Amino acid sequence: MKYKITPTDPPKLQNPYGGVLGMFAAAVSIFFAVIHLFRIDMFVPLVDSYMLGGIIIASLKVVAVVLAEVFAVPFALRMKLSPLAHRISGALLVFAPLYWTLVTIWNYGTDVSTGQFSSFVETPSGLMPIVLNLTWLVFTLATLWALGYGTYKLPERRKLH
Numbered sequence: 001m002k003y004k005i006t007p008t009d010p011p012k013l014q015n016p017y018g019g020v021l022g023m024f025a026a027a028v029s030i031f032f033a034v035i036h037l038f039r040i041d042m043f044v045p046l047v048d049s050y051m052l053g054g055i056i057i058a059s060l061k062v063v064a065v066v067l068a069e070v071f072a073v074p075f076a077l078r079m080k081l082s083p084l085a086h087r088i089s090g091a092l093l094v095f096a097p098l099y100w101t102l103v104t105i106w107n108y109g110t111d112v113s114t115g116q117f118s119s120f121v122e123t124p125s126g127l128m129p130i131v132l133n134l135t136w137l138v139f140t141l142a143t144l145w146a147l148g149y150g151t152y153k154l155p156e157r158r159k160l161h
Contacts, residue, residue: 014145015145018143018148019078021147023076026073026076029073035118036062036066046118068099071089071092093144094144100116101133103116112125
């Protein structure tokens with residue numbers, strides 16, 4: 001029995017501005033991915049300085065965040081993907097802003113840079129970074145809704161005789 005995974009069209013938009021919101025979300029995601037990859041040699045020690053687990057766990061967290069930023073782009077740009085890829089890519093769209101929101105809350109009141117802009121800009125946690133990251137998180141959730149993330153129909157299951 002062979003299974004063929006065929007790309008499907010993205011879900012219908014819930015809002016006429018969903019495409020524009022998706023392009024903006026993809027641009028933000030690509031921006032952060034490029035910044036993080038450009039100086040990844042400085043980014044990993046920054047994450048290691050405020051998170052528990054050592055350099056290996058920090059490296060894994062950095063890889064997870066960068067992969068989330070990159071693989072969120074296909075859903076945001078409404079590319080043809082398999083239904084599973086649509087779901088995963090849409091979920092990854094929220095992962096990076098959620099991660100940075102939690103990191104800024106975790107480090108609130110410390111003078112340690114969270115590394116959100118890698119080593120280019122010193123970003124200690126405070127009220128303004130928390131508000132901006134929460135705004136980014138709410139924006140991506142609204143973008144998911146506008147792009148029709150929750151409106152998937154699963155294919156009918158065939159009954160075995």
